[in-house]
Amino acid sequence: MTRSIALEITVNGTRRSGSVEPRTTLVDFLREHLGLTGTHVGCEHGVCGACSILLDGVPVRSCLMYAVQADSCSVTTIEGLSRADGTPGALQDAFCETHALQCGYCTPGMVIAAHALLEENGSPSEAEIREALSGNLCRCTGYVQIVEAVQLAAARRREHGIGS
Amino acid sequence: MGSVPDLLGLGAAFRYIGKKRRTKEDPRFVTGRGRYVADVALPGLKHVAILASPHASALIKRLDTRKALALPGVHYVLTGEEFCAATDPLPVGVDAPLVKRWALARGRVRYAGEWVAAVVADSRALAEDAVEALETEYAPIDCVIDPEQALLPGAPLVHPEHGSNVLYRRKFVWGAVEEDFARAEHRLSVKLRWARSATVPIETFGVAAQWHAGTGLLDVWASIQMPKFPDQTARALRLPGNAVRVHFDVDVGGSYGVKRGIKHAVLVGYLAKKLGMPVRLIEDRLENMRGGDMHGPDRSFDVQAAFDADGTVHSLKIRALDDVGAYAGRSPLQLGKPVGAIVGPYRIGSVEYEPISVLTHKTAQEAVRGFGQSPTNYAIESTMDAVARHLGMDRIELRRKNLIRREQFPYLIPSGTTYDSGDYHTVLDKALAAADYPRLLQQRDQARKGGRLAGIGISTCLEPSGGNSSFEPLFNPKNETTTWMDSCLVRVDLSGAITGVMNTSTSGQGHETLVATCIAEVLERDPAGIRVVHADSLTALPSNSPVGSRMAIMLGGAAAGAAKKIRAALMAIGAKNLGCPVEELEYREGWVRRKSGERALSWDQLVEIAHRKFHLLPDGMEPGLQAKFVWEVPTGGRLPTPDGRIQMYPCFSFEAHVVLAEIDPATGQPRLLRYTCGHDCGTMINPDIVHGMTYGGIAHGIGAALYEKFAFSDNGQLASQTFMDYLMPSAVEVPAVNIVDHCTPSPLTEFGQKGSGEAGYLGAPAAIASAINDALAPLGAAVHELPMTAPAIWRQIQKTKRRS
Numbered sequence: 001m002t003r004s005i006a007l008e009i010t011v012n013g014t015r016r017s018g019s020v021e022p023r024t025t026l027v028d029f030l031r032e033h034l035g036l037t038g039t040h041v042g043c044e045h046g047v048c049g050a051c052s053i054l055l056d057g058v059p060v061r062s063c064l065m066y067a068v069q070a071d072s073c074s075v076t077t078i079e080g081l082s083r084a085d086g087t088p089g090a091l092q093d094a095f096c097e098t099h100a101l102q103c104g105y106c107t108p109g110m111v112i113a114a115h116a117l118l119e120e121n122g123s124p125s126e127a128e129i130r131e132a133l134s135g136n137l138c139r140c141t142g143y144v145q146i147v148e149a150v151q152l153a154a155a156r157r158r159e160h161g162i163g164s
Numbered sequence: 165m166g167s168v169p170d171l172l173g174l175g176a177a178f179r180y181i182g183k184k185r186r187t188k189e190d191p192r193f194v195t196g197r198g199r200y201v202a203d204v205a206l207p208g209l210k211h212v213a214i215l216a217s218p219h220a221s222a223l224i225k226r227l228d229t230r231k232a233l234a235l236p237g238v239h240y241v242l243t244g245e246e247f248c249a250a251t252d253p254l255p256v257g258v259d260a261p262l263v264k265r266w267a268l269a270r271g272r273v274r275y276a277g278e279w280v281a282a283v284v285a286d287s288r289a290l291a292e293d294a295v296e297a298l299e300t301e302y303a304p305i306d307c308v309i310d311p312e313q314a315l316l317p318g319a320p321l322v323h324p325e326h327g328s329n330v331l332y333r334r335k336f337v338w339g340a341v342e343e344d345f346a347r348a349e350h351r352l353s354v355k356l357r358w359a360r361s362a363t364v365p366i367e368t369f370g371v372a373a374q375w376h377a378g379t380g381l382l383d384v385w386a387s388i389q390m391p392k393f394p395d396q397t398a399r400a401l402r403l404p405g406n407a408v409r410v411h412f413d414v415d416v417g418g419s420y421g422v423k424r425g426i427k428h429a430v431l432v433g434y435l436a437k438k439l440g441m442p443v444r445l446i447e448d449r450l451e452n453m454r455g456g457d458m459h460g461p462d463r464s465f466d467v468q469a470a471f472d473a474d475g476t477v478h479s480l481k482i483r484a485l486d487d488v489g490a491y492a493g494r495s496p497l498q499l500g501k502p503v504g505a506i507v508g509p510y511r512i513g514s515v516e517y518e519p520i521s522v523l524t525h526k527t528a529q530e531a532v533r534g535f536g537q538s539p540t541n542y543a544i545e546s547t548m549d550a551v552a553r554h555l556g557m558d559r560i561e562l563r564r565k566n567l568i569r570r571e572q573f574p575y576l577i578p579s580g581t582t583y584d585s586g587d588y589h590t591v592l593d594k595a596l597a598a599a600d601y602p603r604l605l606q607q608r609d610q611a612r613k614g615g616r617l618a619g620i621g622i623s624t625c626l627e628p629s630g631g632n633s634s635f636e637p638l639f640n641p642k643n644e645t646t647t648w649m650d651s652c653l654v655r656v657d658l659s660g661a662i663t664g665v666m667n668t669s670t671s672g673q674g675h676e677t678l679v680a681t682c683i684a685e686v687l688e689r690d691p692a693g694i695r696v697v698h699a700d701s702l703t704a705l706p707s708n709s710p711v712g713s714r715m716a717i718m719l720g721g722a723a724a725g726a727a728k729k730i731r732a733a734l735m736a737i738g739a740k741n742l743g744c745p746v747e748e749l750e751y752r753e754g755w756v757r758r759k760s761g762e763r764a765l766s767w768d769q770l771v772e773i774a775h776r777k778f779h780l781l782p783d784g785m786e787p788g789l790q791a792k793f794v795w796e797v798p799t800g801g802r803l804p805t806p807d808g809r810i811q812m813y814p815c816f817s818f819e820a821h822v823v824l825a826e827i828d829p830a831t832g833q834p835r836l837l838r839y840t841c842g843h844d845c846g847t848m849i850n851p852d853i854v855h856g857m858t859y860g861g862i863a864h865g866i867g868a869a870l871y872e873k874f875a876f877s878d879n880g881q882l883a884s885q886t887f888m889d890y891l892m893p894s895a896v897e898v899p900a901v902n903i904v905d906h907c908t909p910s911p912l913t914e915f916g917q918k919g920s921g922e923a924g925y926l927g928a929p930a931a932i933a934s935a936i937n938d939a940l941a942p943l944g945a946a947v948h949e950l951p952m953t954a955p956a957i958w959r960q961i962q963k964t965k966r967r968s
Contacts, residue, residue: 035205036196037200037202038195038197039196040200040367041202042367043366043886044448047886047887082196088194092195096187099852099855099856101190101672102672103365103418103671103672104193104198105198105367107193107196126900129895136894138863139363139364139366139892140860141856142862142898142924143894144856146895
């Protein structure tokens, strides 16, 4: 067996350390080592986006990265976008309002992608939303209610003076 | 016709049904707190990886496990020799007992990707290492990949013991087909091809199992949507049914028909029992795509139509050849369900239908959304378009002429099924109005004037719903299954809180919301306070799982049925304690009061009597407050006639699609510009859920029509093994979709609801194909094969250039 490598990652604001085989992917580390099972494995080749997380604020596919590559980085998972008591955050609440999901499997990745979009562009057009979500596949919804959720979340953010 | 059976005295004034309401399920999913099979934590869990066959057809000459077993962390290597001797084969949906199927091949492989051995190790990575250390030798033998060739004499046999590659073949004749063809003023024929695609959920199939030697019980957690799954798992493992406990509270990450996974469960169950360790198999995407046995129908159609100059279509002859791949579970039955809607929504008086199910050396086919109805709808609709083109008649006018009129329901079709209700003309008109059809025509014609290829697509299609299993006895006379029940248990606890217990797993359909809404409607209690849980297979009442667009009807009906028993019990308690007959009482919002108004008992008082005050309970009433309701599917319980007439499903939803598409003439790339869907599934219980499933079904239909295909090479290698080759539509390919609702209640269901789980998918491929061919029509080109990919369209455009 290959030697393990120590790493330390700030996950959802908390420093987490571990020791992994070099070949351990970041998604496996999050799920299996840290028990953060909200990040899902879909295709394991970087197409479906179910494993999306924020790495230093930027959405990436955690199936395409080794855990050791995230050493000393800051990771935000779907669990990190909820309120402190575990109830849905503002964007997640918008997903509930428009029923932007069915089976929920792609949803964490979708929420991550939508979050990254809204951080960058507070008033995205429908085309911009679709473009931003185009790296995340959903087989349940046909995307219509997801687009509505992002539009709703953007409008609510503007009402609260967040973003432009 | 058309009125809701007013069983509760509710009329159409529903309190909760049909209202905008958030679902119960969404909050846990948006926060990443779903519990899918890969999230089930079992201490000491071991992991399975699969050795797959590299050949489509070969004899296994050698399988040496020694090096693999010697690797660190490896616990076991299971071969087909051991597994097939120790377990029973999986059931076959038709009468073909020698087409035997196990999870692992023994001696012979029949498709590339078929499972040959399973390794159990401490981690999935170590199991994969060990798979690579397995030494194998194969002797390839001739394979047959093309279904038409598989029918020819002398073709290589997939299962030589079966003696033929034909699994099922019968020619049904319903009505005076030959006379109608002889009498008709026109006849035409079309050939069509529906490619092998599937719903491909983002979660692959997974199963975990744990054997408890002390109790002789096998616990199973699985990502499933399958009728009779616990029973089939136990039988294959040669265990009594009560030795297998399937946990239905596992969230399933999408299915749309395909998450059957029975071979996975038997394999993992066997390993868990054999090794005395908890074991799980979560397919990786490659295992899923080629060996997960989840490919959908793969069908060629030859359709002939007989019709008059005025557009009246009298008769159809349909030959449907379906390639089910190397093994058959329920897949041949996907040719059977369309019998129940074989004339679509049209008044076509006679039909000849010849379904042929054929084996080839490809991945085994499994149920996909619609269970074979969407390909058949595509064939019927393409034929209607061909008739219109032949006569120079408008496609919409042709449909209006042939659609069943609303006053004709209930309507008996030639194959013996009666459609419950509908108002097809109105739904079509509403869809055309919402699409602003005159403007759509202008847009198309302007685009054409500007040198672009633009087309409008129309389809009017049925969604049979309420899932029965009548195709089983129809396709296999030895099978006399006529029962296809579902059930619900409703409990009111001492605190007065209500819990609904459902008896199957859920893969995104919002069943908890459905059950809560139906109970709330009957008991007039806030659905927000109603909890819904999933039983396990040992505590569950009988269920046939959410197949065939059945749960709004069957589970919703069961929840309402159980809630009505609770209501009746409360009324009886009220009668005894208010000292009057039940007829003098009324039930409102949990209170039972005398109609004369002077005395009443509150919900809390009634519940208290039911749970604590036996002395106040009516004679003979069970204490506590709980009720179960198990019921047979409406119109079920009948065997087919000798000439193959049968009531298939009870309820028929209807959808009318109107699409504007454009094609880039340089690349053939199609783009959907506008999409409208008129939809009638009777009473909607939760409109957001119904619309969501319809949007999703349309997206699936876009995939099947334009992009998705499990393509095989001539020697049987799957060419589209990844999401880089098997192309699924993203938010950019799926346009904004406008759904227009209409409600024609079903007379057969509790609230007038029909099914909608396959909505959108049943009409979208037909409509998109119609749009593409309308766009190509000015060039004299057409595509008669799905998916209509950019290269396929481009090739047709080039042919016209060579001609000119």
